[in-house]
Amino acid sequence: MKHVVVPYGASNSTVRTRALHWIDRLAADGTIGAHDVTVHGPEHERASAAGGEPLLLLRNVGRFSRGGRERRLLGAASPGVYDLDDGLPWDDGRLPTHGRWWKRPWPRSRIALAAARASDRVVVGNEVLAEWAVQHCDDVRIVPTCIEPADYSPRTSWTIDAEQPVIGWIGSPATEPYLAAIAESLADVHRRTGAVLEVISGPGPVPPALIAFTRRTRWTPSSNRAIGRWDVGVMPLYDGAYERAKCGYKLLQYAASGVPAVGSPVGVNRRLLADMDGFAAETPDEWRDALVELIGEAADRRAQRAAKGFDVARAHSYEVWQSRWVEAVGW
Numbered sequence: 001m002k003h004v005v006v007p008y009g010a011s012n013s014t015v016r017t018r019a020l021h022w023i024d025r026l027a028a029d030g031t032i033g034a035h036d037v038t039v040h041g042p043e044h045e046r047a048s049a050a051g052g053e054p055l056l057l058l059r060n061v062g063r064f065s066r067g068g069r070e071r072r073l074l075g076a077a078s079p080g081v082y083d084l085d086d087g088l089p090w091d092d093g094r095l096p097t098h099g100r101w102w103k104r105p106w107p108r109s110r111i112a113l114a115a116a117r118a119s120d121r122v123v124v125g126n127e128v129l130a131e132w133a134v135q136h137c138d139d140v141r142i143v144p145t146c147i148e149p150a151d152y153s154p155r156t157s158w159t160i161d162a163e164q165p166v167i168g169w170i171g172s173p174a175t176e177p178y179l180a181a182i183a184e185s186l187a188d189v190h191r192r193t194g195a196v197l198e199v200i201s202g203p204g205p206v207p208p209a210l211i212a213f214t215r216r217t218r219w220t221p222s223s224n225r226a227i228g229r230w231d232v233g234v235m236p237l238y239d240g241a242y243e244r245a246k247c248g249y250k251l252l253q254y255a256a257s258g259v260p261a262v263g264s265p266v267g268v269n270r271r272l273l274a275d276m277d278g279f280a281a282e283t284p285d286e287w288r289d290a291l292v293e294l295i296g297e298a299a300d301r302r303a304q305r306a307a308k309g310f311d312v313a314r315a316h317s318y319e320v321w322q323s324r325w326v327e328a329v330g331w
Helices: 013-028 068-076 108-118 127-133 173-180 183-193 208-213 223-229 249-257 269-275 284-296 299-315 318-329
Strands: 002-005 037-040 055-058 080-084 121-124 140-142 166-170 196-201 214-218 232-235 261-263
Touching: 013 037, 013 055, 013 318, 055 068, 068 080, 068 108, 080 108, 080 318, 121 127, 121 318, 127 140, 140 318, 166 223, 166 249, 173 196, 173 208, 183 196, 183 208, 183 284, 196 208, 196 223, 208 214, 223 249, 232 249, 232 284, 249 261, 249 269, 249 299, 261 269, 261 284, 269 299
Parallel strands: 002 037, 002 055, 055 080, 080 121, 121 140, 166 196, 166 232, 196 214, 232 261
Antiparallel strands: none
């Protein structure tokens, strides 16, 4: 039996992309049996994982941990594999962007350190995380967060409705502060071009600065197919230690949908934006100018950008990375 321990339910993007989708793919093509894997965590099994069997642990066991449970699970497994796709090693509860009083007694940074040291192998999503992981584990593998291009409905026409262009963002309420940080630029683009913003996220109010020109759509498992209706996708981030460890998943979703993108050149975003011929923006003026330029571009130029994006999506597809992931997790 193979075991996967996850901290969140199936709607969480990390759980879906770095565990559940792999399981579904491998079961569908016969690499593993349909009942060979037990998933432990919210919405899944609550049984204990048996020692001496392969175990993959994503991020942390739960919110109220100081690393002891992660250390015991990984130490008893064979192999015990720890997976990281985010900035947990720096999340001590005091980060400017992720500081929370309730995190300080249970710092994620302490969990990540304990888990990495107890693991036989650490699988990370990018080079930033790999540089951290090699200090604590002898066997570190990079497997990026992957995309399934077939799960998206890509654009086939790149002509924009001049009356109401659509700028899109997909994420969770926890990451909406990144979007609110570029509200001034988005409002300016709305005034200049008539563009509206579509936010696909969990339940919650629209950030106040965005209300006048934003429509909010509740995330569902089929929301990926809505991205292709957008004219531009955005991925703003702060330039902090936590954000530099992110894996650029939103940009990959835009790439798979044939949607040109503007993003913050933080961590892997810088490379992804260059590869997909997107715009890197840091200042409010750069965000405004990039969005206005993309909205005003000729359809054939936008199609060229989309073609670059399709190449990026294929390079980060599950098909391309499957053999390396299977080897990395010990399955």
